[in-house]
Amino acid sequence: MKNNYNLAIIGLGQIGNYLYNEINKKKSDIENKTGKKIKIVAISAKNINKKRKFSVPKSIFYKDPLQIFKNEKIDILFECIGLSDGISKQVVETALRNKIHVITPNKALLAKHGDDLSILAEKNKVNLEFEASVAGGIPVLRTIKEGLATNKINKVFGILNGTTNYILSEMENSNQSFDKVLQKAQKLGYAEPGNPKLDLNGFDAFAKVRILSALAFNNRISKNKCIMEGIEKIELKDIEIASQLGFRVKLLGISEVINGQLFETVHPSLVSKKTYIGNVNGVMNAVIIEGKPVGQSVLQGEGAGPGPTSSSLLSDLLSILRGNIKYPFGISNRKRKLIKSFNNENYTNSLYLRFDVRDKQGVLSSITNRLAKYKISVKRIIQTPDKKNKKATIVIITHKTTEINARNCLSLFKKNKNILKFPTLIRLYN
Amino acid sequence: MKNNYNLAIIGLGQIGNYLYNEINKKKSDIENKTGKKIKIVAISAKNINKKRKFSVPKSIFYKDPLQIFKNEKIDILFECIGLSDGISKQVVETALRNKIHVITPNKALLAKHGDDLSILAEKNKVNLEFEASVAGGIPVLRTIKEGLATNKINKVFGILNGTTNYILSEMENSNQSFDKVLQKAQKLGYAEPGNPKLDLNGFDAFAKVRILSALAFNNRISKNKCIMEGIEKIELKDIEIASQLGFRVKLLGISEVINGQLFETVHPSLVSKKTYIGNVNGVMNAVIIEGKPVGQSVLQGEGAGPGPTSSSLLSDLLSILRGNIKYPFGISNRKRKLIKSFNNENYTNSLYLRFDVRDKQGVLSSITNRLAKYKISVKRIIQTPDKKNKKATIVIITHKTTEINARNCLSLFKKNKNILKFPTLIRLYN
Numbered sequence: 001m002k003n004n005y006n007l008a009i010i011g012l013g014q015i016g017n018y019l020y021n022e023i024n025k026k027k028s029d030i031e032n033k034t035g036k037k038i039k040i041v042a043i044s045a046k047n048i049n050k051k052r053k054f055s056v057p058k059s060i061f062y063k064d065p066l067q068i069f070k071n072e073k074i075d076i077l078f079e080c081i082g083l084s085d086g087i088s089k090q091v092v093e094t095a096l097r098n099k100i101h102v103i104t105p106n107k108a109l110l111a112k113h114g115d116d117l118s119i120l121a122e123k124n125k126v127n128l129e130f131e132a133s134v135a136g137g138i139p140v141l142r143t144i145k146e147g148l149a150t151n152k153i154n155k156v157f158g159i160l161n162g163t164t165n166y167i168l169s170e171m172e173n174s175n176q177s178f179d180k181v182l183q184k185a186q187k188l189g190y191a192e193p194g195n196p197k198l199d200l201n202g203f204d205a206f207a208k209v210r211i212l213s214a215l216a217f218n219n220r221i222s223k224n225k226c227i228m229e230g231i232e233k234i235e236l237k238d239i240e241i242a243s244q245l246g247f248r249v250k251l252l253g254i255s256e257v258i259n260g261q262l263f264e265t266v267h268p269s270l271v272s273k274k275t276y277i278g279n280v281n282g283v284m285n286a287v288i289i290e291g292k293p294v295g296q297s298v299l300q301g302e303g304a305g306p307g308p309t310s311s312s313l314l315s316d317l318l319s320i321l322r323g324n325i326k327y328p329f330g331i332s333n334r335k336r337k338l339i340k341s342f343n344n345e346n347y348t349n350s351l352y353l354r355f356d357v358r359d360k361q362g363v364l365s366s367i368t369n370r371l372a373k374y375k376i377s378v379k380r381i382i383q384t385p386d387k388k389n390k391k392a393t394i395v396i397i398t399h400k401t402t403e404i405n406a407r408n409c410l411s412l413f414k415k416n417k418n419i420l421k422f423p424t425l426i427r428l429y430n
Numbered sequence: 431m432k433n434n435y436n437l438a439i440i441g442l443g444q445i446g447n448y449l450y451n452e453i454n455k456k457k458s459d460i461e462n463k464t465g466k467k468i469k470i471v472a473i474s475a476k477n478i479n480k481k482r483k484f485s486v487p488k489s490i491f492y493k494d495p496l497q498i499f500k501n502e503k504i505d506i507l508f509e510c511i512g513l514s515d516g517i518s519k520q521v522v523e524t525a526l527r528n529k530i531h532v533i534t535p536n537k538a539l540l541a542k543h544g545d546d547l548s549i550l551a552e553k554n555k556v557n558l559e560f561e562a563s564v565a566g567g568i569p570v571l572r573t574i575k576e577g578l579a580t581n582k583i584n585k586v587f588g589i590l591n592g593t594t595n596y597i598l599s600e601m602e603n604s605n606q607s608f609d610k611v612l613q614k615a616q617k618l619g620y621a622e623p624g625n626p627k628l629d630l631n632g633f634d635a636f637a638k639v640r641i642l643s644a645l646a647f648n649n650r651i652s653k654n655k656c657i658m659e660g661i662e663k664i665e666l667k668d669i670e671i672a673s674q675l676g677f678r679v680k681l682l683g684i685s686e687v688i689n690g691q692l693f694e695t696v697h698p699s700l701v702s703k704k705t706y707i708g709n710v711n712g713v714m715n716a717v718i719i720e721g722k723p724v725g726q727s728v729l730q731g732e733g734a735g736p737g738p739t740s741s742s743l744l745s746d747l748l749s750i751l752r753g754n755i756k757y758p759f760g761i762s763n764r765k766r767k768l769i770k771s772f773n774n775e776n777y778t779n780s781l782y783l784r785f786d787v788r789d790k791q792g793v794l795s796s797i798t799n800r801l802a803k804y805k806i807s808v809k810r811i812i813q814t815p816d817k818k819n820k821k822a823t824i825v826i827i828t829h830k831t832t833e834i835n836a837r838n839c840l841s842l843f844k845k846n847k848n849i850l851k852f853p854t855l856i857r858l859y860n
Contacts, residue, residue, distance in 0.1 A: 139577025147569025
């Protein structure tokens with residue numbers, strides 16, 4: 001077995017730069033733990049002169065990452081650019097084809113091209129490792145692939161995005177609006193300053209759900225159309241009312257096999273304050289795995305930031321240095337199946353519905369009549385008048401109903417002039 | 431690399447028997463995930479005719495486990511007897527010397543002889559795996575050794591014994607005495623029917639603390655004298671009073687490096703009901719790891735029972751089948767150090783003190799005077815009279831003080847006739 005490994009880091013943003021520093025700092029610890037010698041022989045970024053927290057040497061710097069494959073003998077490559085396609089994909093593919101192990105935190109790339117890339121890795125007998133792509137520093141992928149390897153898992157769910165969890169927690173704590181808290185999150189570095197959209201609209205959490213499904217169920221990455229909702233429509237009002245009712249709003253990612261069919265979703269949920277998941281606050285992530293015979297396992301930790309991410313990237317590095325070639329998704333690609341998808345229309349939940357209405361007679365009954373017509377029974381109603389503006393807020397918690405029934409029922413409210421905007425819907429987590 | 435692996439299971443109690451069945455059930459899944467073929471070629475137990483949940487074939491049965499080494503070619507051996515010495519130690523040593531990989535859930539053996547056994551494994555270039563020895567189905571050792579491999583860990587603590595956690599939770603829920611609930615636990619199979627002592631007195635949790643310390647701090651297994659207290663003295667009264675004050679009683683295991691010195695302990699603690707750890711109830715185990723750069727990681731799951739244990743045993747099996755030889759404690763034995771031990775006398779906590787006293791004038795002031803003399807300041811006093819019996823219960827929550835100061839202060843109460851028995855002391859978890 002080889003004793004010396006040459007490393008390359010492609011992308012020197014917040015994560016790549018931190019990783020570069022960590023590897024140099026922990027070189028001897030890594031060598032002690034694995035008996036292997038490591039050396040960073042190439043780094044690449046768009047701009048060598050960008051101000052970085054840790055300085056990088058010009059002698060090993062490449063502006064064009066593809067040039068590295070021509071000039072250097074690389075054994076392990078870190079892809080830290082983070083695009084779902086383009087240069088990220090090109091670098092990873094070229095590396096795997098050249099029999100170079102790849103480590104990446106890039107969930108967008110994995111969720112989109114993971115199947116093809118893992119076939120490429122398997123064919124070339126190298127590792128493709130992506131522990132950092134889900135839940136930052138929590139070794140959840142390794143836990144599913146190795147720690148719980150022989151369990152029959154039927155459900156994985158949790159809080160998979162630290163940015164949105166911070167925003168929801170902070171809205172509750174500070175009584176500030178979504179926009180105010182988003183600004184705060186951007187200041188603290190929890191949300192992208194330019195474009196926080198992929199966090200807020202659920203896309204980031206959803207990519208993680210796809211990766212978790214693939215690992216938990218030995219499934220090829222699904223392309224199913226799914227319910228994906230973000231937190232952009234959650235108002236402070238919703239958080240306050242939920243709190244009065246004993247709930248918190250959490251953006252949950254869920255992957256579950258129901259009657260042999262795969263159901264994946266990301267949406268805001270009302271969860272009881274008394275539950276475990278209802279108490280995972282701030283930037284924390286939490287993943288709950290239900291399997292047999294192990295029962296329920298919970299993993300919680302910081303879900304984002306260069307520290308936790310780099311902890312996972314280095315765990316991948318050690319795994320490779322320890323010398324075993326593993327299937328990227330825990331099982332040979334030939335053995336991975338494609339589970340039939342669950343019909344989203346049949347997804348069933350109790351609902352929280354908030355109507356902003358004109359304070360006029362008959363409005364409430366027009367709503368309840370419509371619900372009754374669709375056999376959606378009401379568990380609880382809270383009406384709060386806003387006399388000054390001649391408005392009122394009506395919140396209804398319903399008994400369980402399906403997606404399709406709820407959508408059909410609510411559709412009519414678009415046309416009702418007394419209902420000032422389309423009702424806000426938040427599903428209750430069962 | 432080999433393609434066929436012969437397995438032996440030594441000990442067919444609850445765990446060995448369940449494991450035997452699981453391996454046969456999951457054979458093809460394991461072969462898919464690793465590309466290796468496995469076969470159980472030998473099993474051993476004291477009594478072949480004992481009634482077992484799953485039947486075992488007589489054709490591969492050995493009464494004397496040592497005979498197996500002479501008759502069979504074994505590659506991987508499961509030790510499921512569970513003694514800290516004797517035949518357990520003999521079987522494991524013989525296996526390692528014969529270059530047979532060993533997998534065991536035996537924490538008592540590991541905590542006592544782990545260093546020597548790991549040297550033996552390293553010398554013979556085989557694996558000694560013991561994921562199941564700590565926290566049942568939660569892959570906490572793998573997480574420390576691999577998932578968080580390059581982090582600097584400074585503290586590991588948690589609820590490490592499911593039996594005691596069940597008893598404490600159930601006392602609170604059912605308002606029943608320790609003895610009643612212990613009987614219930616034995617009926618449910620959570621506590622050993624014959625001798626639950628090692629769970630109740632903290633010994634079991636303490637063995638796990640020693641193993642966790644060794645892994646988290648690259649330390650040889652410490653032999654330090656430590657504070658080890660069980661839950662035998664906890665009365666329903668304490669749980670009720672704690673609850674009124676917003677606390678729960680939990681048996682915590684703690685391993686921490688304080689100023690470069692190793693501190694290990696197991697003792698009952700009052701923890702706030704508002705904390706995460708205060709809400710880990712029933713047979714659940716939870717381990718909290720504090721490291722840099724990863725921050726705080728939490729792992730929670732079922733801590734006992736054949737299902738979770740067997741999940742961990744099989745994860746060890748897969749790890750071996752995937753072909754990498756690993757240092758049992760994550761690092762070569764030559765590199766493991768022996769951290770100086772922290773002076774237990776300086777361990778500092780707020781204290782919960784319960785005095786059962788005669789309802790006489792001057793008793794309270796004799797207690798508070800004594801505390802004042804030792805500069806232990808009082809945060810809270812609750813006195814509950816028991817007029818009928820002319821007794822009273824005085825509970826005092828103190829500000830922080832050291833072990834030695836508390837012990838010196840309390841020693842006098844042995845002689846005080848108005849204090850009916852030596853006060854119950856429970857430390858508050860900070």
